[in-house]
Amino acid sequence: MPSQFPGMDPYLEDPGIWPDFHSKLINYLQESIADRLPDHYSARVREQIRLVDLDRSEAKRFEPDVNVARTDRIPSTVKTAAGALLLEPTLVDLEETVETRDLSIEIIRRPDKSVVTVIEVLSPANKGSDADDYVVKRRLLRKEPGNIVEIDLLIGGLRPPLKEPWPPGDYHVLVTRKRHRGKAEVISWFVRQPLPLIPIPLRDPDPDVMVPLAEVFTTAYDRGRYSRELDYSKPPITPLSPDDLKWATEIAVARPK
Numbered sequence: 001m002p003s004q005f006p007g008m009d010p011y012l013e014d015p016g017i018w019p020d021f022h023s024k025l026i027n028y029l030q031e032s033i034a035d036r037l038p039d040h041y042s043a044r045v046r047e048q049i050r051l052v053d054l055d056r057s058e059a060k061r062f063e064p065d066v067n068v069a070r071t072d073r074i075p076s077t078v079k080t081a082a083g084a085l086l087l088e089p090t091l092v093d094l095e096e097t098v099e100t101r102d103l104s105i106e107i108i109r110r111p112d113k114s115v116v117t118v119i120e121v122l123s124p125a126n127k128g129s130d131a132d133d134y135v136v137k138r139r140l141l142r143k144e145p146g147n148i149v150e151i152d153l154l155i156g157g158l159r160p161p162l163k164e165p166w167p168p169g170d171y172h173v174l175v176t177r178k179r180h181r182g183k184a185e186v187i188s189w190f191v192r193q194p195l196p197l198i199p200i201p202l203r204d205p206d207p208d209v210m211v212p213l214a215e216v217f218t219t220a221y222d223r224g225r226y227s228r229e230l231d232y233s234k235p236p237i238t239p240l241s242p243d244d245l246k247w248a249t250e251i252a253v254a255r256p257k
Contacts, residue, residue, distance in 0.1 A: 001227040002218060004255040007194045008153055008171060009221065010238040010248050011230045018124060018154075024220040025153075026103045026121050032216050033105065033119075033200055036209045040110045041202060048102040107147075109203055116203045117147040127157025135160055142181060147201040150174040151213075155191070155238050170244075173198050173213075191244055227255075 003009045012021050026045060034043040107117035118141055120126075126134040138160060141148050152159065152172045159166055162184075166172065169188025173196075176184045189196055195214035202209065221227075232252035235245055 001256065003221050003227070004251050006192060007189070007214070008191060008217065010155065010191055010240060011232060011236045011252065012226065013154060013156055013236065013238045014230065015124065017226065017229060021220060021224055021226065022121060022123055023103060024224050025216065026105060028219045029119070029121070029211070029216045030105050032211050033107070033209060036211065037107070038206060042108045042110070044106055044108060046104050046106050107200065107202065115144070115146050117149060117201055119149040119200065120151065122150065122152045122154060124154060124157055127154060127159065131158050142176060145178060147178050148176040149198070149200060151198070155240065175199060175201065177201050179204065191240065192247065
């Protein structure tokens with residue numbers, strides 16, 4: 001069953017659903033972009049594994065290692081018959097870590113295989129616990145010789161900083177072009193509006209690829225069967241305005257069962 005909302009479904013911000021939707025959206029966005037690219041370009045999904053330390057809320061972007069809790073107790077020692085020193089082992093708890101995946105899309109130009117555009121779809125971590133990490137990441141991306149597209153389909157959380165206030169809207173797409181490094185184009189819309197066409201810049205003089213975000217969303221929503229997974233019997237947890245919350249709840253209640 002398709003979504004009953006005209007654009008983004010605010011119920012998808014459910015933390016139990018969003019990670020799965022996020023990965024599906026990126027995969028179908030990559031396919032949609034690839035279908036529209038000129039022959040000398042390709043699009044690929046890039047995956048980065050992070051180990052997040054739950055005790056210290058730190059992330060490591062390296063090969064997994066084993067960390068142990070530190071103890072100041074002096075180890076007991078026993079000498080064997082041969083005179084060798086045998087240390088008594090201390091039982092410790094391993095630090096609790098969780099593995100997370102960061103997915104993005106890269107547009108590659110042949111034959112030099114250079115990255116001309118990076119596309120990021122923001123997650124709740126980018127706007128919450130990992131907000132500082134994401135700010136550092138986007139600053140590093142802006143130093144690279146390419147374009148950046150940031151897609152924010154989340155109302156909740158802190159938006160990445162701009163030098164001036166964000167334009168009015170619930171959702172935003174930020175396009176930073178190589179030739180305009182100090183500026184960015186912002187496409188903004190509200191929860192009651194349809195999802196727009198978004199430009200994916202390539203290398204000059206090639207024109208932008210226009211991608212229908214609504215079509216990508218519909219494919220991800222249908223393939224994920226979220227009409228069955230989401231609990232539409234209660235208001236969404238998305239931080240909507242009172243009027244929009246009432247509007248969303250009425251749509252959810254009236255949807256076909």
